[in-house]
Amino acid sequence: MTKALSLYQLNTLVADVISNTMAHAYWVEAELSEARESNGHCYMELIEKEEGGNVPIARASAKCWRNVWSMIKPYFMRITGQTIHAGMKVMLQVHAQFHPQYGFSWIVDDINPEFTMGDMMRKRQEIIRQLKAEGVFDLQHELRLPMFTQRIAVISSETAAGYGDFCNQLMNNEYGLFFHVKLFPAVMQGEQVEQSIISALDAINQQVEDYDCVVIIRGGGATADLSGFDTLLLAENVANFPLPVITGIGHERDESVLDMVSFQRVKTPTAAAAFLIDSLAATLSRVESAQTAIIDGVKRKIERENMRLQHLSSHIPVLFSVVRTKQEGRLERMIQQLISGIKENINRSNHHLELLSQRMELLDPTLLLKRGYSITLHNGKAIKSQEELKKGDIIVTRLANGEVESVIK
Incomplete structure (x- = not known):
């Protein structure tokens, strides 16, 4: 055997x-x-x-x-x-x-990292080629940032240090400019990056009239694993988005495909804040320059008219001094009316800016909560009608000083 x-x-x-x-x-x-x-x-x-x-x-x-x-x-x-x-x-x-x-x-x-780099580059080039073939690669670059860009939708991790730096820099800017920032939380590292950011974009798109631009920022974590920002589906969503999208995902080695199709790419979250501050400060400067130009123009016109009158008065006979006096009075009234009209226009413009600022503050839901109102949420969305709920649904009632969780019976 x-x-x-x-x-x-x-x-x-x-x-x-x-x-x-x-x-x-x-x-x-x-x-x-x-x-x-x-x-x-x-x-x-x-x-x-x-x-x-x-x-x-x-x-x-x-x-x-x-x-x-x-x-x-x-x-x-x-x-x-x-x-x-x-x-x-x-x-x-x-x-x-x-x-x-x-x-x-x-x-x-x-x-061999060079082999992987080559494969990554091939994939990136194929995504870029497809985006250009679809005609969407440059769509964001055709948009314009509104002059008064103050309502910012931010896509970032809620706990990211970069998000905190972004908010601090915006709120403590040297010009005293006001910004309204709303966070749409998303996963910014790993395999869930693509779908998480797309979901955040979809949420913003449902209230797109409430915002002037979107900022996608990432910071405070590891600088590796940025593959989630090099996907065709995410690039298509950003390229086709109706608002300007600014990216500051915290890396300097290379532009991701997301950076390439965005309206504006900056290196870091703080650089994104600086870009928005500079943009609004430029608008403020234009308003102030226009105001100064109007006042200077009126002053020059008054000086020219005074010089003309002085020149004419030296040649007018004494017999016509009464006429001169009347004309001077008429001119003075015209000048005063012109100055008054200009001041009124400036005041109206300033009042309009104040109303816009107040309107932005009134839109803050926390003010309603402090007045005794509450907001009922289901799955993160505000409930507007009882038909949206069914038995067993868990709802959250948001108050000024906390939240109450309830179950529909």
């Missing part, structure tokens, strides 16, 4: 064969279907898809041990500006390992 090997003995034989016949390291190109870190190690699932399709024709597991990964990871992030993630194309240097207890796996010795 033939004596059977134990499983451990068989696996040991396989391990010896692989160790002896595949002792070298190999460079391999693959796509990551999964990548995760645990206890300092990196575990990857590799796939290869058939050309022109999405069906995997090869799969394998790979591991990068902590002592190697601690050196590879920071270099890869510095070159590519990203962490490894599912869907990324990579070139790995691996060697084969078969462990009698844990089976076969490829052990990663190195990663």
Whole structure:
């Protein structure tokens, strides 16, 4: 009777064969279907898809041990500006390992970031080509920022330091200009970036008349993993948005596709705030310059008329002094009427600006709450009719000093 090997003995034989016949390291190109870190190690699932399709024709597991990964990871992030993630194309240097207890796996010795950069660039160029073919690549650049841009819709992480810096700089500007800022929270890092920002844009679009522009900012976190801003769907949504979109997502290495299709790209959230402040300050300067020009023009006209009168008076005989006196009185009345009209126009303009400012303040829902009113929300949206609710729905009643949660019976 033939004596059977134990499983451990068989696996040991396989391990010896692989160790002896595949002792070298190999460079391999693959796509990551999964990548995760645990206890300092990196575990990857590799796939290869058939050309022109999405069906995997090869799969394998790979591991990068902590002592190697601690050196590879920071270099890869510095070159590519990203962490490894599912869907990324990579070139790995691996060697084969078969462990009698844990089976076969490829052990990663190195990663070539230049290969990944090339693949990222190819994908980016393809997205840009498609956007241009659709005729939407330059749509944002055709928009104009309103002169009185004060109502700002912000898409950012609620806890991001960059959002706080943005608000502080806007509210404490040196000109004393007023801005109304509304946050539409979104995930700004990882695989959920695309859908989260698109959802925020959809929410803004439902009340688009309430805002002058949109600001997408990201700051205070890691500078890596910006792949979510290089997607076709997100770029299409931003390019087609009816309001100017300003991006300040906090990276300097390269423009993302989102930056390229936006109305204005700046480097950081604080730079986005500075851009808005400068824009409104320029409007203020134009108003003040126009006011000064009107006053100076009136003064020059008065001086010219006085000089003309003085010249004429020296040639008018004494017999016509009465006529001169009448004409001077008439001219003086005209001048006073002209000055009065100009002052009235200036006052009306100033009053209009004050009304606009008051209107912006009155639109703040917190004022209504402080007066004793409340706002009932379901899934974050204000309830306008009882037909919008059904039994079991959870509603939140927002008061001036807190919120009350209720269940529809």
